Amino acid sequence: MRVSAKGRYGLAAMTHIASQYETGVPITIISIAEKLGISKIYLEQVFSLLKRANLVISIKGAQGGYQLAKAPVKINALEVLSAIELSLFEKTEAATSNHCPEIDKALQNSIFTLLDNSVQNLLSNITLVDLVIEMEKNKSEEALMYFI
Template sequence: MRISAKGRYALASVVFMAQQHESGEYITILSISEKLGISKIYLEQVFSLLKRGNIVNSIKGAMGGYQLTRMPQQITVLDVLKAVELSLFEPAQDTVSENSPEIEAALRLSAFDVLDKAIHDSLCKVSLLDIVNEAEKHKGEEAIMYYI
């Protein structure tokens, strides 16, 4: 499965927001862009989709920015990807339905539907909080150790 840059950037951005969630503050696209090294212009497009998908809400003005609409443990990877990866979750197109409907039915039932269900089931089990917790485990791995 190949997730586009839009999907990867959306996930990274909302995980960053989930890390800051306890503060209750709104987070600007500029601060996310600087922290994660993602183009501000590209993030504006991503956040438009995240807002439409009810993953984030926004407030305008000097103290404005974005905030998650729910607690990090209530937002799944599936929720985020469904908001930004518009074609990723579309059903597979017919392959040979006109000439071999029995092969088409077998492909759909034995392969495509099984794959769609496995992806859906896997992605809805992982919350933003799960990813935040995993990131915390790896935080110390990048720290530089100084010995005197």
């Protein structure tokens, strides 16, 4: 499984918004782009997909931006990646080009379905709150290392 740059940026942007959730202030794409060091235009594409999946809402106007559509504890990594990575869990092609369907079925049942289910289960158990906690922990560790 390979997560594209778009998927990684989506997770990073959602983690950033989740870290600001308690303020209730909409976060602009420009501020997210500056924080993450990525293109504003690229982020607009990501947020279009996140909005379509009802994971964020857009606020219009001078004080506008994006907010999470629900609490960070109710949004998981699977939802974010599924909104952005449209082919994340698509079925794999037949390994034997239909010459030996019993092998293909064995591979599908013994490996690929189990793998997909395991990855989906893992991602569905990681919320944005978990990512924010990990981010804060890493931030604290960096600060400690800087002063040693």
